[in-house]
Every structure is written in C-alpha cells, then in structure tokens.
Amino acid sequence: MDTRDAVAALAALAQETRLAAFRLLVQAGDGGLAAGEIAQALDVPAPTLSFHLKELANAGLVASRQDGRNVIYRTAYAAMDELIAYLTDNCCHGGQCLPKTAAVATAAKRRAKTQERQP
Amino acid sequence: MDTRDAVAALAALAQETRLAAFRLLVQAGDGGLAAGEIAQALDVPAPTLSFHLKELANAGLVASRQDGRNVIYRTAYAAMDELIAYLTDNCCHGGQCLPKTAAVATAAKRRAKTQERQP
DNA sequence: CACACATTTTCACGATTCTAGAATGATAGA
DNA sequence: TCTATCATTCTAGAATCGTGAAAATGTGTG
Incomplete structure (x- = not known):
C-alpha cells in the first residue's frame, strides 16, 4: 500500500457515517x-448511505455482491490489514508507539515482500 | 479512544500534506x-503548513514546544498507538484482518484497561 | 408483460476544507 | 531600541464533500 492508497483509505474512514457502516460490516x-x-x-436515507458505501468501495475497504x-x-479485511500495516510501518518508526505494536510492524514488512493481493 | 476521537485522528491523517508532515516527524x-x-x-508555504500542523495538534497527534x-x-506516539488500537479492536473484529494483527488487538484491549494518558 | 421493491444515479444546494498572500505576534541579536 | 527571523492569524477565493429529493436502473414475482 502506497501513500496515495493510505490517504484514500483514511479519508474513507474519516467520516462518522462511513466509520459506523464499516464497523457494522466488521461485526x-x-x-x-x-x-x-x-x-x-x-x-x-438510502441515497446517502449508497454514496458512503461507494466511497468505502472506491477505497477498497468493502466489497459488494448482488443477491437477488x-x-x-x-x-475487505485485506485492505484494512494493509492500512494498519502502513500505519505501523510508516507512522510508528521502529515500533515507538508501543512495544507490542512492534510485532505488527515486522509482520507488515514481511507482507510487503509477499505483495500483490487484489489488483 | 472513542469514535469521535478516532474520526478526528483519521481525518487529520487523511490529507497528503498532513500525512507527509506526520511521517517526517516520525522519522x-x-x-x-x-x-x-x-x-x-x-x-x-508557511501559512499552509501552519494550518495543517494545527489540525494535527487538534487531533492530538503532534505536540509542540517553543525553542527560541x-x-x-x-x-505524540500515544495518540497514534490509540488510533491503531481502535482500528484493530473495532475494525478487525476478532483479528480477522491477519493472524499477526490479532496480537495487537489483545494489546489494545490491555491498554484500554490501563487507560488515561494525556488529559 | 406488468408490477413492486431495493438500490443506485443524478442533480442541486449548503457546509466544510484547502490554499496562500498580507498582516500580526514573538524572540534573539546588534 | 531597532532589525531580522520564525511562526501564526486573518482573510478570501477555489475546490471538495455531505445531504437528500427525484428519477432511473435492475431484479424477482404474478
């Protein structure tokens, strides 16, 4: 995940309705x-929600399928994982945030090598 | 960290210039x-940056001190830590994001009990 | 085919955010 | 005190975002 994607994902979640919708989907x-x-x-209202879901989808944080x-x-758990990996890796340099989060930073680096999921 | 704080922190980082400034400060x-x-x-330009730094400070992500x-x-590493804890805890229910991130979710919960840092 | 329902798209308006020039405030050194 | 420097606040214009009514699209049922 590069900076552009990270900004898009952060912006998608930085809105009350969208964050609430996302949390609901996680649950x-x-x-x-x-x-x-x-x-x-x-x-x-349905149109308002549709607007927000589209934003989340554009950021790659949710996926949709038609059912009837x-x-x-x-x-899309992978996207969320990548976002957290980006944050721990780029915004917690050397795991200074918290001793325990350092473990994730390393996991993030390992993921970076594996790379390529969702095109 | 409650939802209101999380939205504020996410919004603060969801902007190219601010994210770049924050990463620079982390480095x-x-x-x-x-x-x-x-x-x-x-x-x-200085006024533009000042505007963004203020946003970051309002979200509690950075702190400032006068030096001459x-x-x-x-x-403010604590704030970043809390944000990551919020995301892993609320947006990766049961650590579904990635096996490795589950460790953080537990660390986050542990932190929640300890609570109270920065007033 | 016609109908009912769920969702999305379109559109317009108001609110918010981003940007940067000009002015102002604060500090150190001559 | 005067001046230079650094940072912030004031201000205004441009751009973006959030909202919801109305219309359009797609889907299953009779």
Whole structure:
C-alpha cells in the first residue's frame, strides 16, 4: 500500500457515517449486510448511505455482491490489514508507539515482500 | 479512544500534506522538527503548513514546544498507538484482518484497561 | 408483460476544507 | 531600541464533500 492508497483509505474512514457502516460490516462478519439493513441500522436515507458505501468501495475497504435484488456488502479485511500495516510501518518508526505494536510492524514488512493481493 | 476521537485522528491523517508532515516527524524521532524545517522539506508555504500542523495538534497527534524563536513539533506516539488500537479492536473484529494483527488487538484491549494518558 | 421493491444515479444546494498572500505576534541579536 | 527571523492569524477565493429529493436502473414475482 502506497501513500496515495493510505490517504484514500483514511479519508474513507474519516467520516462518522462511513466509520459506523464499516464497523457494522466488521461485526456482521463474512456474511455481510444488505445496503437496506445498514441504512436501517444507522437510520440514514438510502441515497446517502449508497454514496458512503461507494466511497468505502472506491477505497477498497468493502466489497459488494448482488443477491437477488439486494446488494450485500462485506468488509475487505485485506485492505484494512494493509492500512494498519502502513500505519505501523510508516507512522510508528521502529515500533515507538508501543512495544507490542512492534510485532505488527515486522509482520507488515514481511507482507510487503509477499505483495500483490487484489489488483 | 472513542469514535469521535478516532474520526478526528483519521481525518487529520487523511490529507497528503498532513500525512507527509506526520511521517517526517516520525522519522525525526523524539527530537522533533521546527515548523520551518518541515515547510522546507515538504515545499509548502508557511501559512499552509501552519494550518495543517494545527489540525494535527487538534487531533492530538503532534505536540509542540517553543525553542527560541522556533516552534518544535514532535509526534505524540500515544495518540497514534490509540488510533491503531481502535482500528484493530473495532475494525478487525476478532483479528480477522491477519493472524499477526490479532496480537495487537489483545494489546489494545490491555491498554484500554490501563487507560488515561494525556488529559 | 406488468408490477413492486431495493438500490443506485443524478442533480442541486449548503457546509466544510484547502490554499496562500498580507498582516500580526514573538524572540534573539546588534 | 531597532532589525531580522520564525511562526501564526486573518482573510478570501477555489475546490471538495455531505445531504437528500427525484428519477432511473435492475431484479424477482404474478
């Protein structure tokens, strides 16, 4: 994940409704949630939610699939993982944040070598 | 760190110039950097940088101190740690992101009990 | 095919954010 | 005190973002 992607992911999460929607999807797990369910749970008009889900999708943080006439959204854990790896690696130089987070920084570096997931 | 703080921190980092400044400060380490040095390094006009540094400071991600006629900024590692803890805890439910990041989630929970740093 | 329903797209408006020139405040040295 | 330097605040214009009504698209059912 490069800086451009990181800024996009951070911007996607830096909005109350979107963060709430994302957290809801994380809670929902791999099964995901229909757009309507999210809209109802968050008490947000459908068009507004659709706008935000699109933002999250553009940032690669969620994926969608059609299920009948519903659209099911689910979190893309890989993207979230990459974001956290970016933060621990670039913004916690040498694991200065917390001793325990240093372990992740190294995991992040290892991931960087493996590279290429989602095109 | 509650959701409000998390959104503020994410918003603070979700901007190219601010993320670049923050990364620079992380690289600089505990010694920090003068506002002018950052402005020069990033090739950004002083008023623009000042605006962004203020945003970072408001989000609690950086701290400043006066040193002669310079103002030295340094990263507030605790805040960054809390942000990462929030993300791993709330957006990687059960460490689904990556096996290795699960360790951090537990560290985050442990931190939550310890609580209270910076007022 | 016609209908009902879920979602997305389009559009317009107001609010917020980003940018940088000009002016102001603070500090050190002559 | 005067001057130079560094940083911030003031200000205004441009750009971006968030919102929700109305219309359009797609999907399953009768």
